[in-house]
Each structure stands twice: as structure tokens, then as C-alpha cells.
Amino acid sequence: MLSKKVTEALNKQIELEAASSQYYLAMASWAETQGLKGVSAFLYKHADEERMHMLKLIRFVNERGAHGLVPALKQPPANFKSVSKIFDEVLHHEVKVTEEINKLVDITLKEKDYTTHNFLQWYVSEQIEEEALARELVDKLKMVGDDKGGLYFFDRDLQGIAGAAGGGKAEA
Numbered sequence: 001m002l003s004k005k006v007t008e009a010l011n012k013q014i015e016l017e018a019a020s021s022q023y024y025l026a027m028a029s030w031a032e033t034q035g036l037k038g039v040s041a042f043l044y045k046h047a048d049e050e051r052m053h054m055l056k057l058i059r060f061v062n063e064r065g066a067h068g069l070v071p072a073l074k075q076p077p078a079n080f081k082s083v084s085k086i087f088d089e090v091l092h093h094e095v096k097v098t099e100e101i102n103k104l105v106d107i108t109l110k111e112k113d114y115t116t117h118n119f120l121q122w123y124v125s126e127q128i129e130e131e132a133l134a135r136e137l138v139d140k141l142k143m144v145g146d147d148k149g150g151l152y153f154f155d156r157d158l159q160g161i162a163g164a165a166g167g168g169k170a171e172a
């Protein structure tokens with residue numbers, strides 16, 4: 001059985017994962033309207049992954065005899081200045097999520113909840129991967145700068161990454 005403290009912390013994380021999903025979905029939709037097929041496919045897929053992170057938490061909380069709550073969410077921004085601004089935001093957001101996961105892990109140790117601590121290790125590894133990928137993309141975009149040709153290739157590369165997992169398509 002989960003303690004009240006751990007339940008509340010997990011529900012807060014459920015909200016953050018849901019907000020991440022909405023945020024990336026808004027970025028994906030904007031990118032699609034700009035004709036950036038690869039960037040939008042990548043971000044649609046990323047939004048789906050965040051939803052999966054939320055779902056995994058809800059199911060875990062329920063499995064442990066508490067109640068995973070579906071949160072109300074604020075509307076994310078509709079417009080973005082540029083692709084590089086988007087990926088700066090993605091990195092910044094992922095760093096914030098990592099900090100929250102670490103706080104959550106800390107709470108489970110203080111509460112001596114080793115089962116939840118163990119469950120959260122998946123999120124710890126996931127954050128390492130997500131931060132590394134976001135950093136890589138931010139660095140690539142720095143190299144691209146204002147070069148339109150470079151952006152074309154960046155978009156094509158992201159199409160490849162998203163396509164490899166079959167994500168991002170409207171019909172999916």
C-alpha cells in the first residue's frame with residue numbers, strides 16, 4: 001500500500017507527464033503547419049511516449065491500492081518562434097522532469113518505499129536517454145544556424161528517427 005506522501009508525489013508526476021505530452025503535442029502541431037514533416041513526426045511520437053509514461057504511473061498507483069488521478073491541464077502555447085527554440089525548450093523541460101523524478105526517488109527512500117523506488121528506476125534511465133537526445137538535437141541545430149538547407153536535412157533526419165519506431169503518423 002502506498003503512503004499518502006508517495007501517492008501525492010506520484011500523482012504530481014502523473015500531471016507533469018500529461019503536461020509534457022500536451023506540450024510536445026502543441027509543438028508537433030505547430031511544426032506540421034510549417035511543413036516540417038520530420039520535426040512534427042518526431043514530436044508526435046514524443047508526445048505519445050509521454051502519455052505512455054503517464055499511463056504507466058496511473059496503472060502503478062492503482063495496482064498499489066491507491067488512486068491515480070487524471071489531471072486537468074493548462075493549454076500549452078500554440079505558436080513557437082523556430083525549430084531551435086522548440087528543441088531548447090524540450091531540453092529545458094526534460095531537465096526539469098529529471099529533477100522532479102529525482103525528488104520523487106528521494107521521497108520513496110525517506111518513506112522506505114522500496115517497491116516504488118524500484119519502479120522509478122525505469123524513469124531514471126529514461127530521463128538519461130531523453131536528455132541526451134535533446135542535447136544532441138540542440139547541438140545539431142546550433143551547427144545548422146540559419147542555414148535553410150541544413151534545416152532541411154535536420155528535418156529529414158528526424159523523420160528517419162520517428163519513422164524507425166513507426167510513430168507520428170496521423171492514422172496511427
Ligand code: OFO
Nearest residue numbers: 020050053097130
Ligand atoms: Fe516522461 O520523459 Fe520526458 O518528460
